[in-house]
Amino acid sequence: MLKPMTWLAKVLYWPLKPLVRCKIVPEPVAENLALDPKQPVFYISRTASASDLATLARICHKLGLPDPMEPVLIGNQSLSRIIFLEQPRVLWGSRASTDALQQGLALLQAHLQDPHFSAQLLPVSVLWGRAPGKENSVKSMLGESESPSWLAKLFIVLISGRHTLVRFSKAVSVRQIIENSTVNEETAHKLLRVARFHFYRQRLAATGPKLPNRAALFNSLLASDVLKKAIEDEAKSKKISIKEARAEALKLLEEIAADYRESTLRVGDRFLGWLWKKLYSGLKINNGQVLTDLVQKGHEIVYVPCHRSHMDYLLLSYVIYHQGLAPPHIAAGINLNFWPVGTFFRRGGAFFIRRSFSGDKLYSAVFREYLSKLFSKGYPVKYYSEGGRSRTGRLLQPKTGMLAMTVQALLRGIDRPISLVPVYLGYEHVMEVNTYLTELKGSSKKKESIGGVFSAVRKLRDYGYGYVNFGQPISLNSFLTQQVPDWRAAAETADTQKPVWLNPTVATLSTVIMQRINQAAALNSINLIATCLLATRQHSLTRQELTTQLEFYRNLQHYAPYHSGVTLPEGSVSQWIDHAIRLKKVEVSQDSFGQIIQLTPENAILLSYYRNNVCHLFMLPAILATALLQHSELSKVQLINICQLLQPLLQHELFLQLDQFNAYIEQVLAQLQQHQLVETKGQSLQAASVQQVGHFMLELLAFNAQDVLQRYAVVLNLLQLHSPLTRAELEQQSHELAQRLSTLHGISSPEYHDKQLFATLINALREAGYCHSNEQNELEATAILLPLQQTVNGLLRADVLQTVLSIVKKKD
Template identity: 35%
Template sequence: MIPNLLKNKLQKKRKLKTSVISDAKKTTTTNPSVPPSYSSTPINQLYRKVSGQTLNVAVKAKLLGELPVLDAEDQTLTFYVLQDYSRSNSILIDLQTQEYQLPPALVSVKDSPHDIDENAAIIFLHHPRAKERKVSPRLSRLVAASLQHPNLKIRLIPVSILWGRAPEKEDSLLKLLMSDNWEDPSITKQLFNIGVMGRDTFVQFHTPQDLRTLIDETLNADKNDDGDNVERPATADISHSSTSSHALVATKDANRELVRAMQQQLNTYLDKQRTTMLGPDLSDRRNLVDKLIYSPAIKHATEIEAQEKGISVREARNLARGYANEMVNDYSHAIIRVFDRFLTWLWTQLYDGVDVHHFERVRELATDHEIIYVPCHRSHIDYMLLSYVIYKRGLSIPYVAAGDNLDVPVLGPLLRGAVAFFIRRSFRGNALYTAVLREYMHTLITRNTPIEYFIEGGRSRSGRLLPPKMGMLAMTVHSQLRQSNKPVVFIPTYIGYERIMEGGTYIGELKGKPKESESLLGLLKVGRKIERIFGNVHLSFGTPLHLSDFMTKFDVPADSLPADRTDTPLGANATAMVDNIGVKIMQHINKAAVINPVSLLSLVLLSAPKAALDEDICREQIALYQGIARNMPYSDDTVITKMNPQQIINYGIKLKLIERTPHILGDIIQVAGKQEALLSYFRNNILHVFILLSFIAALIARNGRIKRSRLDEIVTQMYPFLQSELFLYYPAHGLMAVLDQKIDNLIAHDLIVDLGDGVLSAPDANSNSYQQLQVLATPVEQSLERYFMTLALLAQQGSGNLTEDEVVDLCHLLGQRLSVLYADDIPDFFDRSLFTSFVNALIRLDYLKKDQDTGELSFDQRINDIARHAKYVLNPDMMQTLQQVASLDEKEIAHAITEISNKKQRKFGRKR
């Protein structure tokens, strides 16, 4: 219940404001605390103070988005634009302008030379005084003044006020009461919002707009729409008071139409902003399922299912309904509010901070585009973290595609209420399930619901990006080609941690430990780790990718698929487009990488013998990596930590990832016990930034000196494999220019020496620069070792003797063995996806040919040509080790393939 005292105060405020408005017109007393163009009477000041304090009892507004940046010396008059007239909205905006030191809202605005005399700096688009004209009186006066005085400067700042952020329900009986806007004189609704929603009130100041620019744009738009010149009210028409009453009426009518058009534009703008914050209106879950099942597309799919399975259409429809109930979300604003408070507490407990980069580029697109967030997938925390960041910055939460492995008791309903929708991990061959999922995706997209899915399919266990899975991406494209309401834009999103909860689990899984199923017990186990220090977490929103640009590039016409079917296949061009979008998304995620202190420290220490360095050398190496990354950034979107090397070292010690060992000759920095494998995960997050530099360093360090032509040849031949593994964005045709820049960067840092005549050399072997070059050369070695081991296996087994799966499986086994015996148990060699990526690149580049019938791989001498480049990078002992590991006789091959096959069957049986 709202206290009677509050109600009485509100009624007194209504009476007080009426008297203040009338008194304000009679005074011109200037308040020296505000700009000269604003004035306020003592009574007005008293009203602001009393009404503000009264409202402040129940309302604690939260600011969304960024504040407008205004020049303090600028004398431009500022007016705030709200959609609906409301005294409480006026007071709330006035409180916000005071708190954030913006031009005041509830003071008189007087500018006699330009005929401006307003009792407040707020424009209501829907005002009770507008009556039948349906135009804002204040906006009309300001437009007239602007037309009469060309030198008058007025800025409009649109403002959104939300009393609660619950999306409205379609067909809801409480929709009117729960509306975030309330009109005068509805005290009931006013009290409801203040009393019930007061602590969940949000305010967003949008980008300022110049009134004269709006006038010109509106006049030009009318001219283009009508094909004739719209009568533009000239200064002479107003200032000279035409003797013709007909001309005067025409001018007033033209003004009214101009204001009406501008008002409509501003109203549409605020409507769009409101939608980006709340999302579209919701249907309840039951109604949404019904709409899906009885849509033309699913009717068609159920008829086909009934024919093929020999069942009735009703049975097929019930089956489709079951699928829909599996996946469709059940949005609950109450759960969202619980998550908001819980996650605010959790991040405070878990992390030192959540750093967000480049979010404004998302906000700029949200009003007019269908947003598809495509983040990398590093942890289960990703689901909650990304949604939390988006929500806190004032945009509506995306609906998240989650694997049905998360649909477990307690946790599943909570996630489903927090806009997760569940899909099966595998549904190949199930045409009806595919149809229902496609139609549900289509429903979300056509309703302009923001969506989020993890294009890698699952969480990365190694820290590298996984090859993209094209299923959800293809469904998005399929929907857009059936019907396009808003243009689709993909937002690649990089998520980087400094510690992850699942670190130990990931390493165990890479080494063959069975993956644990998600459960409430598992969640509670994770909860025990909350008191540990996890550092900062970083979110970086990459450069958006517009689907329309790809459609133009691949010549895919809009609306080229039937709107009432889900089973129409994509054409060859559209399929190629989907593959290209998938790769570009991964590249843009990597371009938005954050080189945080832990990833930088991991890259340095894991490149050193025994993962330890003298502290002075460690600082120098960190400074070197920072200098290289800053002198020639990997991308404009890449973010580099601002900590200095000593702060980075101290930070790693604080997180208990490294430790300092005191020594009389100088302290030693080394990786803390059992943390080496975990740090390789964070090193791999940024490996792509330094991999070409590392390759160049390795070629020069291992050979002492090398001809530039030889270096170019080797890098050019090996680059496609590194590009495929790490999603490097440099195009092959521009690689030489990139190499020139990177070599110049290394020369500038004294890491290599240009001897002239096309010869590059390492610095003196006893120099500090040489030691730094050796450390820089190390990161690329493990990739090249995997490549050489795979090539050695192929060469020794011969052309046409192994299938693609067999090669990958055997390399995976050999990698595990090599890592345990020779490579300090680094988990990279356990990552099956890395071998898959290399073999796929060999097939794509035509080094391997796959027999369509048997699946066996054949090759020619070029395989050996690639392998011979290993001697320029790998030392002879490692090459000999790799040859020995890859030497398997027919009996060992047969035994290994049988064991792998049995293991896969057992795993598949457990999944079923």
């Protein structure tokens, strides 16, 4: 039956070439598929189609894979290399069945006859266009059919041929199938059923669910019991009619809801492809396979990235689209809903959210119901748990509103598992970084406008590389079962009651998400060079010194990794430095002794942002280095104790999370010894002598903990010497003291202007029991604060400690 189709596919091979442009996933195909070249490959696809076969043949030729139109010879038997599960629809009459069952049986029996034969069955999906289609649409009977007739396929190829997606899935070993099953017709049927379900999920993953009519969606939402009650309450509270309250609810839906259009995605894909080439040397994507695995298991995906820049909205959706998956609906700040950007974002899947729901019960009800509808329909969703962009480069403390609504949506009866995917987004240049420091110093945030967009466009240049690292997913269902074993019981009252466990559980979940974002951090040439140069007083190093320190940091993260999800930059250290020079992040001067790499005063402040993106990776090594520099000698046990004492505060502020804490500390100490930064003295360790290069390298490493330890010292000494203090007084005095410290010691770091960091530290101290609130709601130090204060004071440089103590004592 395949012979006429193969003949037609060969006829169409060249005429189709100008009409078809394919996106192939995963990339690179050969490395991801890991096929055994010694064993034959068979392809399995959904619908018998000459155009599909011709397109697949061209792609296989390009990738160096076996030709699907050529048969496979097994002894004296010739088997077709491709298996189609079903025939296309016909213009009249009923569809015939394919030879898939007979081919499957023949393939299984061939394995029984030859014990050395082990075929690889490679599923391939050919999707002509990525349009999800619309519910109750006439198109679903024509161009959007999964098995279109030859006439419908003709129009599909002409209209969507240049937007074709071809996805190769992991090959299945036929030998393993027969080892676990009896070779008979039932086994072949089962194999084909599994394959059909696989292709259904592949299509759903690539296009997303069918889109509802926008007006019909709004009417269904307004007709829900939850919104009916909210509308009635709104009418009573504002003394207006039900009709007026309903009109207000409809207006809110218009403000919030996305207007997803596949045509916008096509235009956006082309525009962004051009934009990334203008902006970036390239995009680095890591661990994208985790998304395909989740989709294949039928999971609802919620992307939870960190938030560095407005570019995040575009970058992550673009990357997901090019992973062969449907772009998510995106929670965007209402500040981005300005003409014409707001319209473009809305049609690209953005739904808009106000900064606060406080006091507006109708808005809260409308938004929750809309979000719940997205989940129930099966749309992937993306939101930023930080709420806003980080101005310092560190992760912000998470906002839990969207997470809480996600959990509540699950309680309302979603029949699929939900997985939260943390995403680390990194840049070698953030377009808004120049404005962040001025905002931290007190300048008001500029309102987004079309003028700002044009201003940004005029400044387009090469910004280096962009990084998208997908972290370890969190199964929301499993997480809830672990935290609240009887959470499913709350589903019965999900519409009327908020479970008492919701807030603390969501708070824990938000922390785990931030920890996993940091575990997927991307080290790059800019943040590593910033980490090195900012540690020097003059923000300069010889090229040889910089090269040596960078090689040490690379080896430190390779042999004592913070986490397996952390990625290292490619290329040599020399190439990293040349890359930073080309991006004008550093300046180079030359004398008779060689090159000096340095930062201008302006760049020194800006590059602290990029250093802060990855400061958590070097924090514990820096504390170890600091302890060894400040004390003549320390045992491993003493060093581990110092780190453990500070760990609760670091975990709260930097979202540190290590699976094997003590083992990690020992690995770091081993690397310090390996690179001769540390020496052994009996049973203790000490810093390398001042005359050795290792001592200078240890000082550079130690600098990474300086700002954190100084802020800790400010708050701890104020608490110890002046409590009780109101929270507001402690935050204000801490901020003022830090500002003075910054002036006296020439510290230029964004976090010294960030009042929120002091509030975060005070929360961490309370949670760890270092202070508590008295009857007047003032903060008082507890007995365990003194050892912490003494430890931190012992890690400060003498001049800085003297400044802190003298200023604190003047507060008396």
